[in-house]
Amino acid sequence: MAVTSSTLTEKPHAAELPRAEGASVMVDGWYMPPPEDKDGRLWQRTTALVQAEPVELYEAWRDLRSIPLWQEQVVSVTETGASTSHWVMRTDTSSDKTVEWDSEILADEPGKRIAWRTIGGDVDQAGEVIFEPAPKGNGTFVTVLQEFKMGKLASMWETFVGRNPKQAVIENLRHFKAFAETGEIPRTQGQPHGPRGTVGDMKKGMYGEKIPTPPGSSVGGVS
Amino acid sequence: MKAVCWMGKGNVETLSVPDPVLLNPHDAILKITRTAICGSDLHLYDGFIPTMEAGDILGHEFMGIVEEVGPAVTNLKRGDRVVVPFTIACGSCAFCKKKIWSACDNTNPNAQLMEKAYGYSGSGLFGYSHMMGGYAGGQAQYARVPFANVGPLKIESDLPDEKVLFLSDIFPTGYMAAENAQIQAGDTVAVWGCGPVGQFAIASAFMLGAGRVIAIDRIPERLALARGLGAITVDYSEKDVDVLTALKDLTGGTGPDGCIDAVGLEAHSNELQGFYDGVKTALMLETDRPIVLRQAIQAVRKGGTLSIPGVYGGLLDKVPFGAAFGKGITMKMGQTNMHTYMKPLLERIEKGQIDPSYLISHRITLDDAPAMYKVWRDKEQQVTKIVIDPWATAVQADASRDPRVARGGVQ
Numbered sequence: 001m002a003v004t005s006s007t008l009t010e011k012p013h014a015a016e017l018p019r020a021e022g023a024s025v026m027v028d029g030w031y032m033p034p035p036e037d038k039d040g041r042l043w044q045r046t047t048a049l050v051q052a053e054p055v056e057l058y059e060a061w062r063d064l065r066s067i068p069l070w071q072e073q074v075v076s077v078t079e080t081g082a083s084t085s086h087w088v089m090r091t092d093t094s095s096d097k098t099v100e101w102d103s104e105i106l107a108d109e110p111g112k113r114i115a116w117r118t119i120g121g122d123v124d125q126a127g128e129v130i131f132e133p134a135p136k137g138n139g140t141f142v143t144v145l146q147e148f149k150m151g152k153l154a155s156m157w158e159t160f161v162g163r164n165p166k167q168a169v170i171e172n173l174r175h176f177k178a179f180a181e182t183g184e185i186p187r188t189q190g191q192p193h194g195p196r197g198t199v200g201d202m203k204k205g206m207y208g209e210k211i212p213t214p215p216g217s218s219v220g221g222v223s
Numbered sequence: 224m225k226a227v228c229w230m231g232k233g234n235v236e237t238l239s240v241p242d243p244v245l246l247n248p249h250d251a252i253l254k255i256t257r258t259a260i261c262g263s264d265l266h267l268y269d270g271f272i273p274t275m276e277a278g279d280i281l282g283h284e285f286m287g288i289v290e291e292v293g294p295a296v297t298n299l300k301r302g303d304r305v306v307v308p309f310t311i312a313c314g315s316c317a318f319c320k321k322k323i324w325s326a327c328d329n330t331n332p333n334a335q336l337m338e339k340a341y342g343y344s345g346s347g348l349f350g351y352s353h354m355m356g357g358y359a360g361g362q363a364q365y366a367r368v369p370f371a372n373v374g375p376l377k378i379e380s381d382l383p384d385e386k387v388l389f390l391s392d393i394f395p396t397g398y399m400a401a402e403n404a405q406i407q408a409g410d411t412v413a414v415w416g417c418g419p420v421g422q423f424a425i426a427s428a429f430m431l432g433a434g435r436v437i438a439i440d441r442i443p444e445r446l447a448l449a450r451g452l453g454a455i456t457v458d459y460s461e462k463d464v465d466v467l468t469a470l471k472d473l474t475g476g477t478g479p480d481g482c483i484d485a486v487g488l489e490a491h492s493n494e495l496q497g498f499y500d501g502v503k504t505a506l507m508l509e510t511d512r513p514i515v516l517r518q519a520i521q522a523v524r525k526g527g528t529l530s531i532p533g534v535y536g537g538l539l540d541k542v543p544f545g546a547a548f549g550k551g552i553t554m555k556m557g558q559t560n561m562h563t564y565m566k567p568l569l570e571r572i573e574k575g576q577i578d579p580s581y582l583i584s585h586r587i588t589l590d591d592a593p594a595m596y597k598v599w600r601d602k603e604q605q606v607t608k609i610v611i612d613p614w615a616t617a618v619q620a621d622a623s624r625d626p627r628v629a630r631g632g633v634q
Contacts, residue, residue, distance in 0.1 A: 049317050049328075139317055167335060178329040181315040182370070183295060184247040186332045186347065191359045191367055192240040194228035194278035203276060213332060219245050219293055 022115065023128045023145035040150045044166040047143040048177045054131035054140045055111035060180055061129055062114060070175040070185065070214050072168055083108070084119070099123060124149040144173050163211050175214050185216035225613065226280045226363035227592045232270030235281065235593045243359065243367035248295035251371030253307065257384040258285035258361045260592065260609045261392060262418045263487075263534050265600050267351065271488060271511075272536055274336060274353040283309035283349040284391040285361030286384060289371075296371045305375035306569075307368055308561035309392045311347040311358065314373035325558035330370065331356040340537075345558060362592060364613045376565045385580040385610060386572055389419070394579050395564035396532050397423020397485070401431050403530035403555035404481030409434035411474050413522060414454070415515045416485035417445035419582055419608050420532050424483050425452045426577055433481075437473055439466055441491075444605045448582070470522045478524030487533025490514035500540070513539040520547050531556035582608040588615045 023045060025032055034045035050057055060066070064077040064085050075088040075098060083105040091097050101121025107128070108114055117126035127146040134141050146169045163171070175185050189212065196204075204210050226240045243252055261284050266272050286306040289299050299305065312319050316328035327346035331337060334344035336354040347369070350360020359366065368375060378387050397420045404412055412428045414421050417440035428436050429452070438449035441460035449456050457469045470479055488511035491497060500512035515533065520543050523529050529552055547554070571577055584607040587595055592611060599606050 051315060051317055051320065171335065174334060177316075178313075182249070182313045182329050184249060186330050186356075186369065187246055188332050188357045188359070190244065190246050192224070192226065192243055192363075193280060193359060194226070194230065194236070194238045194240055196276060196278045200276040200278060217248050217295075219248055219250070 022113075023130045023143045025143060034145070035147075042148050042150060042166060043145065044169040045143065045145045046170045046173050047141055048173050049134055049139050050142050050177045050180055051139045052180050054133060057140055057142055057180055058111045058114070058131050061131075061176070062108070062110075068214070069216055070179045071172045072163070072175070072211055072214055074214075087121075087123075142173065142177070144169060171211075175216070179216050183217055185213055185218075187213040187216075187218065189213055224364040225589045226359075227282060227589060227611075228277075229267060229275050229279045229281050230277050233268060235268060235596045237589050237592055240280065240363075242365050245291060245293045246367065247369060248293045249370045249372055250293040251289055251296055251299055251368045251375070252291040253285070253287040253305070253361075253366050253368055253375075254290045255285050255287040255361055255364055255366055255613050256304075257287075257388045258282050258363075258611045258613060259388060259391075260284075260362070260595065260599055260611070262420065262599075263351075264596070266487070266489060266534060266536070268596050268600060269489065272352045272354075274333075274355075274357075276353060279350065279352075279357070280359040280363055281350045282360035282362030283351055284388065284393065285349075285366060286378075286388050286391060287366070289375075290365065292371060298372050299375065299377070304378045306378060306387055306390045306565065307349070307361065307366075308374045308376070308390075308395075308565060309349055309351075310345075310374075310558055310561050311349070311356065311369055312373055312562055313370055319373075322560060322563050324560045324562040333357055348558070362589065362611060362613075364589070374562060376569060378569070380573055382572065383580075385583060386578055387569065388610065389423070389579040389582070390565050390568055390572075392559070392561070393419040394423045394568055394577075395561050396420050396559040397425075398427040398430075398564055398568060399559045400424040400483050400485060400530050400532035401427035401433075403528070403532075404428065404483055405528045405530075405553065405555075406431045406433050406481055408432040410480040411435040411437065412481040412483065413437045413439065413470055413479040413519070414449075414483045414485055415439045415490075415519060416487075416533065417442070417449045417456075418485065421445075421483070421485035422448055422452065422582055422607075423579070424485050424532065425449055425454050428481075428483075429453060430571075430576070435473070437470065437479065442602055444584075444607060448607060451581075466518055467522055474524070478522055478527060480524055481528045481530060482519040482523040484515045484519050484529070484531045484533045486515040487531075488512060488535045488537075490516075496541070509538060509540045511535050511537055511539050513542060517541065517543055520544075520552070523550065523552050525550045526552065528553045528555065530554075532559070583610050585609045586615075587611055589613050 035043040067077045068074045073090045078086045080086050085103050088098050088100050099122040101118045101123040104119045106115040113130045115128040125148040129144045132141045178185050224242050228238050230236050289303045310325045311330040312324040312327040313329040318326040325346050330347035331344045333353050337344035347356025349358050401424050410433050412433045414424050417438050425436050436454040438454040439457045446456040459466050490512050492514040595609050598604050
C-alpha cells in the first residue's frame with residue numbers, strides 16, 4: 001500500500017478493545033468513547049468534577065423528590081413503589097401541557113451508581129449515573145450516560161422547550177453540580193433589561209434562555 | 224431605575240428599566256454610588272464581542288451600599304459599603320479552591336455558549352455579553368450581585384469612592400498584568416497601551432521591582448500620565464519611531480525582560496498589517512486585530528515573559544509563533560483573578576502607596592453616558608477615565624467636569 005494512502009484509523013496490530021460498561025469512561029486502562037447514535041437511539045454522556053464526597057452526591061441524586069429543584073422542566077417525581085416512580089415534565093413554557101412516564105431503578109449501589117429505565121408512558125429512555133473519587137482527593141467525577149429513543153419526548157422537548165435533549169442532559173448535570181457545590185443554580189432570568197426588540201426575543205431561544213432555570217433554592221422573583 | 228443599555232453596535236441609551244430583585248440566596252442588591260466606563264466596554268460598543276443583545280445593561284466597574292441581602296449572605300448587611308469585582312465567583316468549585324477565580328465553574332448560566340467557542344466556560348462577568356453569563360451590569364442605579372458572600376470587598380475606612388472604585392477591575396487587572404510579567408528586581412518592562420489598565424500595569428511594575436518601564440501609546444495625555452509614573456514613553460505614531468528599534472535601543476539591544484499587551488483585540492497600526500487586519504475583520508474573516516500581540520512577541524527578549532491583560536475574543540491571524548518558540552518565551556494571560564488581589568491592593572491604597580483616582584478625567588451622570596461612550600471611543604476631550612455618579616443631576620456633574628478640576632492624585 002502506498003504510504004500516502006494509509007489512514008490514521010488503520011490498526012493492524014492493535015489488541016481488541018474491551019467492551020464498554022455503562023457510563024464508564026475507561027475500562028482496563030482504555031479510554032472508552034461514548035456510544036454512537038444509531039437506529040433512532042440517541043446517547044449522551046457527560047461528566048463533571050464536583051467538590052463533594054461520592055456518597056453525598058449519590059444521596060442528592062437518589063432523593064427523587066428534590067429532582068424538580070435541579071432538573072429542567074421536571075414538575076414532580078412521585079415514588080410509586082420501592083424502586084418505581086412517576087414523573088411529570090412540562091413541555092411548553094407558555095402552557096401547562098405535560099408529558100408523564102413511569103421509571104424503574106435497575107441498579108442502586110449507595111455511594112457509587114444508580115441506573116434506571118422508563119417502564120411506560122410518553123417517554124422511552126434509560127440512564128446511569130456513576131460517582132467516582134477524582135484522583136488525589138480532588139472531589140468526585142460524576143458521569144451520566146443517558147439513552148433516548150427519538151420519541152415523543154425528544155421531539156416535544158426540542159419543539160417547545162427549544163433545547164436539544166442531549167444538551168438538556170449536559171445542562172442537568174451542570175445544574176446538579178452547581179446546586180451541590182453552592183446550594184443554588186446560577187440564573188439571570190428575572191433580572192432587569194431594556195427593550196429586547198424582535199431579534200433579541202428570537203435569540204433568547206438560541207441561547208437556551210427561554211428554558212426556565214430550575215429553581216434550586218431561589219428566593220423568588222423568577223419568571 | 225435608570226440604566227445604560229446596549230441597543231446595538233455603536234448605540235448605547237440610558238433608559239428606565241425595572242429595579243433588580245433578589246433571585247438566589249447568595250444575592251445582594253446594591254445601591255450603586257459610583258460606576259465607570261471601562262476600555263473593554265468599547266469592545267462591546269464597537270460590536271467586537273458576540274452575544275450582546277439589545278436591552279443588555281452595561282457596566283462591570285461599580286461600587287455601592289448594600290440595600291438588601293439574600294438569606295445565605297452572612298458577611299454583609301444593609302448599609303455596608305462595598306466594591307464589586309467584575310468577575311463572579313462561587314468560592315466552592317475546584318477552580319475557586321485553587322484561587323483561579325476567573326475560571327469559576329458555577330457562575331455562568333450560559334456556559335454552553337462559551338464551551339462551544341472556547342472548549343470550557345470561564346466565570347460569569349457583569350454586563351459583558353450573554354456568552355459571559357448575561358448578567359445585568361452596573362452602569363445603573365442598582366445592581367444584583369450574585370455570590371455576594373464571596374466577591375464584594377467591604378470598605379470600612381472613610382476613603383472616598385473614587386479612590387477605591389478601580390479595585391473593581393482596572394487596578395487588579397493592571398497589577399495581575401505586572402505580576403504575570405514575572406518581574407525580577409531591576410527588570411525592564413515594556414507596556415503597550417497607556418489607558419487605565421496600562422497605567423496600573425506601569426505603577427504595579429514599579430511596585431514589583433522593575434528597574435525601567437517603557438510605555439508605548441500615541442495619545443499625548445496618556446503618555447504624559449505614564450511619564451508622571453516614572454515610565455519612559457515611546458510615541459509610536461511619531462515619524463521615524465519604530466517600536467522594535469526603540470525597545471532594542473532602550474535595552475542595550477537585548478529586548479525587554481517582560482512585555483505587557485494592555486491593548487488587546489482592537490489595536491491600531493499605521494502599517495500595512497493595520498490595513499490587513501482592518502479588512503479581514505470587516506469581512507469577518509478574522510475576529511481580532513492582534514497588532515500589539517505580534518509586535519510584543521517580536522520585541523520580548525530571549526526567555527522573556529509576555530503578559531496579556533488586553534482582551535482577545537476569537538481567531539487571530541498571522542501570529543509569529545515561530546518567534547515565540549524560537550526565543551523560548553513564556554506567555555501568561557486571562558481575565559483577572561480579582562478575588563486574590565482586591566484586599567492587598569486596598570491595603571496599598573490605605574497606606575497611601577497609590578491613589579488610583581489620579582486617572583479620572585471626566586465625572587458624568589447616567590444621562591451623559593451615551594455621548595461619553597463615543598467620546599471615549601474616539602479619544603476626544605483628553606479622556607483618560609470616565610466615572611459615573613448614577614444619582615447626580617446634570618448640574619452637579621457639570622461642576623467637576625473640567626479635567627483640570629477633576630484631576631488630582633500623583634500628577
